[in-house]
Amino acid sequence: MNTNLEEIKNLLKKKKIKLTYQRIKILDYIKNRKKHSTVEMIYNDLLKEIPTISKTTIYNTLDVFIKKRLIVPVSIPGKDTRFDGNPSWHHHFICEKCGRIIDLDIRCEYLEKGMVEGHRIKEFYSYFKGICKDCLEKDGEVKCKFLTEKR
Numbered sequence: 001m002n003t004n005l006e007e008i009k010n011l012l013k014k015k016k017i018k019l020t021y022q023r024i025k026i027l028d029y030i031k032n033r034k035k036h037s038t039v040e041m042i043y044n045d046l047l048k049e050i051p052t053i054s055k056t057t058i059y060n061t062l063d064v065f066i067k068k069r070l071i072v073p074v075s076i077p078g079k080d081t082r083f084d085g086n087p088s089w090h091h092h093f094i095c096e097k098c099g100r101i102i103d104l105d106i107r108c109e110y111l112e113k114g115m116v117e118g119h120r121i122k123e124f125y126s127y128f129k130g131i132c133k134d135c136l137e138k139d140g141e142v143k144c145k146f147l148t149e150k151r
């Protein structure tokens, strides 16, 4: 019925994590539903489907997923930790208007090499902050810019 759930099960099997209904649902949530979710978001949404789920279970499950590198934590000062369904290193854009965290598909030679100015990168925390294109569009800012460029 749901092919995504099959993929999720295979991912868990590959990482030798014992399949449980809750683990499958939590990983599915982060990978397929909300890609940068907080524990609060996971808990509130999954509680509707799994009334027995607890925050402790979610914390423990996320711990396992992070250790096996199925997901990565994203720390943003002043905000709750987000859990990112995309475990490869990538840049983020944070919108200060709508609060969205958006994956950026930009090349980064340092991340590709794992080195920066001779230093080996082991962890990576970096993001751009501003106003996302959807919010810009709503404000009509894109249009204004377009008009000035035309002149």
Ligand SMILES: [Zn+2]
Residues within 6 Å of the ligand: 095, 096, 097, 098, 099, 100, 131, 132, 133, 134, 135
């Ligand atoms: Zn926005």
Ligand SMILES: [Zn+2]
Residues within 6 Å of the ligand: 036, 084, 085, 086, 090, 092, 102, 103
């Ligand atoms: Zn991300």
